[in-house]
Structures are given as structure tokens and as C-alpha cells.
Amino acid sequence: MSIKTLTIDGRMVTGAAGESIFDVAWNNGIRIPRLCHVGGISDVGACRLCLVEIEGWPKLAAACLTPVEEGMVVRTQTERLRRHRKLIVELLLAERNHVCSVCVQNGHCELQDLAAELGVDHVRVYYRFPRLGVDMSHERFGLDHNRCILCTRCVRVCDEVEGAHTWDVAGRGVNCMIVADMGEPWGNSETCTSCGKCVQVCPTGALFEKGKTVGEMYKDRRFLKYIVTAREKRQWIR
């Protein structure tokens, strides 16, 4: 295995060839913000929050999709990046109806936490207030499109870990929506195994367990590490 040595935020770090800047940074305690990345499933670079500056590169790069290279000089916490990240979060908040005070995920939401961390105290762009539905057709779970940020964690965990590929993305631009099977109510899905992995990886209150009210939904995605370890190391260990 070839080893790459690079500099992240002034620190000399090493990673294996093919490893992403994101993973190498986190392994070294350098926390790059993210909403679409989740360990154990593939990366798509959907949220753009992990954008970093790389010396000599004309554009910003998504850390989750950029493999480390020998001699790279990466900066993850510049004023410019902070400004971009803050605006990204504000755009996410304005795009759909994120009403924290009445959300099942209030108080333990990754979007909400990131907003606080980045110092978002109000949203500077106009809210869109789209009229979106809540799919409560599934026996155990609900999907609230108002809270969805289209990170596609649910799509990837369903396909790559559960192997069901119930979820996918339909439509373009503001019409982009998470859909079950060919766009039918979740409860009618013939592929869904009701495993709930999508619910547990969802960073916001978009996917939730029925019966949970404001602030009662806690997500637990430790199962993912368990399954991925089993798959990669052939060991069922926690």
C-alpha cells in the first residue's frame, strides 16, 4: 500500500493512496463539516460543505471526493470557506420548510447543529416556502419532504448496505425529490424491507419513526460501522 504525505491546515499528515482528503483529515482530528458524507457508504459530493482549498488548484475541491496526493497543501478552515459554508447552510434552510421548533429532530439535527457552529443567526436569502408533502403511508416510518436536504444518504445506504434500492432521486432543480420505487407512496413499495437504515442515517427530520413528536427523534447509525466491519473484516464485532 502506497502512503501519501501531505499538509492539512499546516499539519503534516499521511494517508493511504486512494483515501480521500476528508477521511485523512478526520483520522487526524481535523474536522471538516459535512452533511452528505457518512462513513461506510460511498461519497457523492452533494452538500458541498466539505469544500477545501488546495494550493495550486484553481477551484475549491470537495474533500470527500478528492484523493490525497503526495505533497498536497490543503486548507480546510479559511475565511473564504467559512463564508461559503455559512451561505450553503442558509440556502439549505431557505430552500424548503425547516421549522426547527416543531420538528421531530429539533435539538439533535445535523443541519441545525451546523448552522449554529457556522454562526448562522438568520437567513439572508428569501425563504421559498414550497408546498411539499409528508408521506405517512409506511407502517413504521414517515418521510417529510419539507425537511429533506437531498443529501441522498438514504438512497446510498438503501442501495449499498441493505441492497434494496428502494430510494432514488427524481426531478431536476427545485423539483428534485426523494422517491420510493417508481415514485409511489412509501407504504406501497414492493422493494422496501422496512429495515429503517435510511431513517437512521438521515441528518435531519426528513425521515423519522412514526409516533415521535417534537424533538423526540434520535438517530443512531452505529449499525453501519458494525455491518461495514463485518463486510470488510469478516468479523461481527461492535
Add this chain to the structure above:
Amino acid sequence: MDPVNRKIRLATVWLGGCSGCHMSFLDMDERLLELAQRVELLASPFTDYKDFPEVDITLVEGAVANEEHLEQIRLIRRRTRILVAFGDCAVTGNVTALRNVFPVEEVLARAFQETATPVVGVPRGNPAVPRLLERARPIHEVVQVDYFLQGCPPSGPEIYEFLMALIEGRQPEIARKKFG
């Protein structure tokens, strides 16, 4: 009065909100007495006033939801030195703005016809009932806002710390662990 040592002139107003932020203001409990030593409360839902006074600080609870709010907030901005969006409805629209995904006519029909007993119909043409705006707005979409105090509602201690900082001329420490 001595312009340097005079008390800070404070006002609080209640636009399109549930009054929860004002209830939280009262949750400052005994610290209200301490606050009263430092400020002169010139206008609030608890006081009687005809015309909005010139003040140093105004806490605005609630979203801008109807034409009267719009008129009020513009006047308040002109007469206020430091305008504070007080609580989530003022900051984000929050619960008041939940109706924004529906056309106003649908909202009125739901409130005054479909769910009302007895049904008296949607009030129209009555000058005492302000017309709803097409959308409830956070106040910074309408006027310049100086500070945003989040929370649904912000807690009593948070309000106290925030106000004391403003009164003492310090930068208020309003970095919260939580958005909204």
C-alpha cells in the same frame, strides 16, 4: 435628564407571534427588578401607549404577518436605535410562517369557515381587522435588524444576558449551540 446617565429606553412589541417570547421575558423573574433599575420600559404589550416612542432598544417578537405589522415595524425601526429580532418567529418566520405554503384565501377559509363554530365568515372590509400579507415574513426581510436573538422562545437567562450586554455597551454573546 443627564443624557449620559439616563436610563436606557426599552420597548418590546408583539407582532405575529404567540406571546411566548414575552412570557419568557417575564421568566427573568427577580432579575426583572435588576433590569428595572437599568431601563425605562416605554412601550410593551404590558403598557398602555398611543404612539410608539423614541427608544434605544426594541425587542420585536413575531413575524410580520399583516398590514398593521408592516406599518408598525417600519415606524418602530425609525424610532429605535437598536432593533432586535426577538425569538424565532421574528428571526425565521417560524410557526407564524407555516401558513406561507398555502394561499391566503385557503388559510382564511380554514380558520373562519371550515373549522369555526359558529361560522360567521371571513372578516372583510372591517378596518379593525388588518389584512393578512400574502406571506408572513421574518422582520429582517422588511427592515434593517441589528441583532438576532434566537429561540422558541429564547430562555429568560438568555434574554437577561443579552439585554445586560446591550445596556452595558458590550457585544452580546449570542452564539448558541442550536439554530432556532
